[in-house]
Amino acid sequence: MIQSLRGMNDILANDYERYEYFLSTASTVAKRYGFHYIETPLLEETALFKRSVGESSDIVGKEMYQFTDKGENDVCLRPEGTAGVVRAFIQHKLDKKGGIHRFYYHGAMFRYERPQKGRLRQFHQFGVESFGVDSVYEDALMIMMVADILKALGIGYSLKLNSLGDQHCMPAYREKLVSFIESCGDAICGDCERRKLTNPILVLDCKNEACQNLYVNAPKLIHNLCDGCQSDFDTLKSILDAHNIGYEIDTNLVRGLDYYSKTAFEFVSDAIGSQSAIAGGGRYDRLIEFLDGKPTPAVGFALGIERLMELIVMPEPVREGYYLGAMDSESLGDILKIAETLRKEQKAVVEYEAKSLKAHLKGADRINARYCVVIGENERLNNSIWIKDLVEKTESTIPATHFTSKESL
RNA sequence: GUGGAAUUAGCUCAGUUGGUUAGAGCACUGGUUUGUGGUGCCGGGGGUCACGGGUUCGAGCCCCGUAUUCCACCCCA
Numbered sequence: 001m002i003q004s005l006r007g008m009n010d011i012l013a014n015d016y017e018r019y020e021y022f023l024s025t026a027s028t029v030a031k032r033y034g035f036h037y038i039e040t041p042l043l044e045e046t047a048l049f050k051r052s053v054g055e056s057s058d059i060v061g062k063e064m065y066q067f068t069d070k071g072e073n074d075v076c077l078r079p080e081g082t083a084g085v086v087r088a089f090i091q092h093k094l095d096k097k098g099g100i101h102r103f104y105y106h107g108a109m110f111r112y113e114r115p116q117k118g119r120l121r122q123f124h125q126f127g128v129e130s131f132g133v134d135s136v137y138e139d140a141l142m143i144m145m146v147a148d149i150l151k152a153l154g155i156g157y158s159l160k161l162n163s164l165g166d167q168h169c170m171p172a173y174r175e176k177l178v179s180f181i182e183s184c185g186d187a188i189c190g191d192c193e194r195r196k197l198t199n200p201i202l203v204l205d206c207k208n209e210a211c212q213n214l215y216v217n218a219p220k221l222i223h224n225l226c227d228g229c230q231s232d233f234d235t236l237k238s239i240l241d242a243h244n245i246g247y248e249i250d251t252n253l254v255r256g257l258d259y260y261s262k263t264a265f266e267f268v269s270d271a272i273g274s275q276s277a278i279a280g281g282g283r284y285d286r287l288i289e290f291l292d293g294k295p296t297p298a299v300g301f302a303l304g305i306e307r308l309m310e311l312i313v314m315p316e317p318v319r320e321g322y323y324l325g326a327m328d329s330e331s332l333g334d335i336l337k338i339a340e341t342l343r344k345e346q347k348a349v350v351e352y353e354a355k356s357l358k359a360h361l362k363g364a365d366r367i368n369a370r371y372c373v374v375i376g377e378n379e380r381l382n383n384s385i386w387i388k389d390l391v392e393k394t395e396s397t398i399p400a401t402h403f404t405s406k407e408s409l
Numbered sequence: 410g411u412g413g414a415a416u417u418a419g420c421u422c423a424g425u426u427g428g429u430u431a432g433a434g435c436a437c438u439g440g441u442u443u444g445u446g447g448u449g450c451c452g453g454g455g456g457u458c459a460c461g462g463g464u465u466c467g468a469g470c471c472c473c474g475u476a477u478u479c480c481a482c483c484c485c486a
Binding site: 001003006057058059062063080109111113114115116117118119123124125126127191202207255257266267273274275277278279280281301302303304305306307308327356357358359360361362363364365366372374376377378386388390393395 | 410444459460476478481486
């Protein structure tokens with residue numbers, strides 16, 4: 001038997017109902033905030049991700065589905081969504097056009113990781129990107145959008161907030177931190193040794209107890225922000241306070257992608273296991289110029305759809321549409337004709353086997369139909385149909401032309 | 410990438426020191442005397458016990474390999 005590749009799942013039937021429900025809920029929220037849908041290719045030049053996400057990140061360093069295509073191009077399946085949207089933004093010269101551009105997207109992302117619950121090799125994200133707004137109010141808008149989406153889906157969460165500083169304060173802090181780490185000498189663990197070179201801020205979050213004891217007095221970025229970053233961060237907190245959005249400052253919160261600056265946030269759930277980050281995002285004012293665009297402030301977020309799926313509280317299913325069946329095979333033709341007419345406006349499902357009335361009612365019940373339409377011997381002889389409303393529990397026998405004649409009106 | 414656990418019916422799981430035709434609940438399907446659903450009662454179908462080797466008179470059970478899933482680390486959505 002051929003099975004799907006490791007970490008790559010099918011989404012079918014019931015799962016897709018959830019998936020679709022999530023998409024329509026999230027898309028509705030995004031549109032209400034003034035965002036427009038954008039779709040970018042799954043395959044991009046590898047250089048795009050190396051320059052945006054950063055070669056030092058795990059994502060680019062060891063998790064990309066990268067290969068050379070038949071035209072000798074170095075390409076890879078997108079490991080995240082922002083880079084492609086930024087590339088499109090620049091390619092279509094929206095950076096030169098100026099003004100504000102807001103996009104939302106959703107689709108498959110690919111990372112070659114060791115799979116576990118909530119961590120797949122092909123997974124789906126829903127994300128938004130906003131270009132051209134410098135104000136920290138836009139950062140707050142991102143957080144409010146995520147909160148709105150999660151609330152609409154009935155998902156509980158906690159919000160972690162941090163500021164990563166900008167080109168004025170981040171490099172200085174980074175240097176300060178690295179020299180602090182070096183002052184610890186050989187006492188740090190192997191992971192931290194590696195982090196020191198790739199993403200030093202990650203050491204602050206090390207699980208190793210010995211490391212934690214060493215880092216108690218480590219410099220915190222939050223105490224080393226420049227005036228601009230500090231004031232934006234304060235403003236952001238007051239906006240969230242004003243909107244009753246709870247948060248906790250997590251000075252160890254780092255985005256794994258190199259392009260973030262200033263605001264960084266992460267929504268986490270304690271109900272889905274160790275892969276608990278359900279959404280993450282922040283500001284990335286420098287990314288557009290890194291990719292040869294005109295410097296443009298930008299901020300965005302991404303939600304992990306699979307991680308959300310099992311948390312979604314689905315609305316009560318409502319009975320809708322028609323189930324049609326015949327009690328003897330001679331009536332099947334009439335049934336099909338009625339179904340054809342009904343389908344112009346409604347869901348209509350036909351059972352082809354001649355069965356007892358009881359069996360048909362069970363069938364109608366199973367597919368959650370509102371009405372059960374049956375033609376038996378009596379109806380066929382009287383040129384009528386029997387219909388029962390499964391919610392109101394009322395039934396009637398009406399002329400067979402009732403539905404089909406509508407068509408001629 | 411590192412360490413560990415698991416894999417038996419469509420689903421959730423039993424399966425006793427290796428011993429006849431591998432079980433349950435749910436789901437599916439049919440009946441319950443004549444044409445009335447979701448919840449009663451009775452019946453039925455459905456399993457190369459993940460896959461491939463090995464040990465044994467005999468393997469769902471023991472050993473090895475492979476695949477997948479899950480847990481922790483790592484990382485992130």
